Amino acid sequence: MSVHETAPAVPLSDGQSAAGQHRDGMYCGGQWIAPPQGRERKLRDPSTGAPLGTVSLAGADDADALVAAAERSAAGWAGCGPVRRAEILEAIAERWEARGEELAELVSREMGMPLGASRGNNVHGPVAVLRYYAGLARGLETVERRAPLLFDGTVSIHRAPLGVVAAIVPWNYPWMLLATKLGPALAAGCPVIVKPAEENALSARLLATVLDEAGVPPGVVNVAVGGADLAAALVAHPGVAKVAFTGSTAVGRSIGATVGGRLAASNLELGGKSAAIVLDDADLDLTLSRLPALSYLNSGQTCFAQTRVIATPGIYERIVEGYREYVQAQRVGPALDESSALGPVASAAARDRIEGAITGAVSAGARLIRPALPADLPPDGHYVAPAVLADVDNDWPVAREEIFGPVVCLIRARDAEDAVRLANDNAYGLAGTVWTRDLDVARDIAARVQAGSFGINGYLPDLGAPWGGVKASGTGREQGPEAIEGFLRADTVYEFGS
Template identity: 45%
Template structure:
């Protein structure tokens, strides 16, 4: 990758590259080298205002006149543009946030294109309206119209797919969007702008404005916005929810998690160990749905601790651009310090570290943290209750199924979870008892065709699947009299 191409000193508003109103910009630092990766424009309230106006103009103009077939074709062109950039986009994200490249190619490279293709097919095969016989005579036409202008606010950990989870259904529904990506991964967000130009979307359908929290708050409360879609921390989600509640503005919130992996008495530990990195430490632990609490039956506790410890100890830590790397650096020095602070808290709590516990000596540069396992952890402790967002696992013993379920549910979060058993029917029954929006049995992977989201402090609403399209549609009933 040519480093000279990494500076983006313009915002994307109204289908054009424009300079920020106040000339704001920020350096982005590469997670593995601590060197400046590039420079990104940063928008202000005035830039947000311009983007919302552009989105409204497009909604009331050419984009609002597109047929379903035209929107689907536009989404397919968008998907093709993203797919043609998949490998370079994936490498850029790995440099920004430390994600191992083997994962980044799948989720940041090809995943977003797949989402746009999925929603293009979905709207082609879903009627925009249906006619229902009325219980009192006559008929009712139920139309599904676009909600309007969408404020999409996305985080740095999975910047491309988490943006696509909002952009694809929003555009499929006929909405227009102002995308505010996280400053830490602002550079890759401009790939969406390039794709919009290549797909020949009407000006203003998609606007990309990296900005700080203050400008993000301005966007959330903007009178020209009709719905907010946010992925990020629970604390920020609560603040956004309060604003949207006061404004009676629809909002989707995909927030934090502290998920549990229940190891059943009959679990195949080899299967669990083989999937551990992907389920519990994916993206260096910077994943909201990771099963970072491991609940082990007391009768097999020592075997579980040994299997987890040996697996984590042997993970490959290093350059995120190396396909053999399983654990890369964290996104920033602040995030590394946060994770190390939790490790220190675990040590103060007297919990046993079986592997890891610090900064790897082999990585003098970059924001690396050793993948760490704590054993004998009390489920009420900070490291078991708070979202660490790094490569740290906590193992807790349980006695009997009821206690395992109680421990899994003893959390303010409810985003994900996993169950490990040799009996699938038992796994399904156990999964049904977990207070969570999603659960995996003997694995965990998001399905583009199924809803994803949480309960409790993990958020409101769902993304992906047909359920991910409906939040961007406004039902309208038109009552027809008898003929």
């Protein structure tokens, strides 16, 4: 039993500190519940190293209370109908948008995403996703009747919510990645337990405030920030019908094994080492105006970033030079500085790991191209200058492992066929692109590269289309109308005639 089941909720202050903190504790069953003492984390701003505050964390013993709150709301939420669910989604979107600037700034301070990007990825994008699923919910048909093949009568297909969903989201795009889970789950009629990363504890408090202000029925959405122990308890909990997870492949494998072992459902959006194939006939101006930005999104802390650039001989050195010019033009700076193109990476440990990967590649023979960091950066920030590693072998660790930093490998291919082989010679299969003037060739390559999504002369995951990976990049799909189906089960009723 959770310690929180033994006592009523403790009212907490409505005040907001200079650090943007709202109420402390977890948001469970429509109430703010004070956490036990001693389980906390100190947060620091990766741009400056300055303290952001100390936050309390939920733990494994809180899972029962979270699941119980969600279960209490399940029948009412499923039964209120798609139109009412759409109204709640629209109310969440409205309050999310109203709190947008505050939320965007908090995420920038928590993990270093430049403020302009944070507005797009933590406010405008999620709000659009929620409104999209509100629209789909209004037209959701839950009963379908068919003519049976084997008897006289009717077959009725009843689509019912799966039940309680645990949405476990990472720190790199926290609220966009939540919205792509929360929107379809709520539209389908499933209550949700949100488990954000510890790094996003401050913005998670604000998100819970948004839910409270939007009038979400108690228990329909619950928010608890915690670590691996809380996540593991939710994944293993018999009351959780589905786990929707975005994160590393290693953790995803563990979640898949646990959830599969108890015959529950999961959606696992995992890592990537996406390849961009650039052919000799590519439009160089177009390619170099679009592709490098896709390689360094969010300082490379993006699962679908095009971090392997595989170019054929006639254009290879021109691509190297184009990347050189791109990284020289990028301003690295604090996340809240509107002129910063690239912010810091999320932690000192991440910075050291990324620099170690670069050093290892150079030792193996890579040609390193990178600008110097500006001299006026805060000395305690976690900055990494964007790196181009040319002449990389596709078998080197830097080309096979997800570095999750501003590091791009340029790889030479003999021809288009060799480029496809190199692109597929990797454990991951999340995304990819091809750059060529020949659309027939591009479509053929798109069909042969092993990736869940693929772009021709560009790339942007569209909110109205399914998105996810293959191989070590995960299972299941998010986004589009297909995502709602992932939170429904199909039950059948046979009606026999006289």
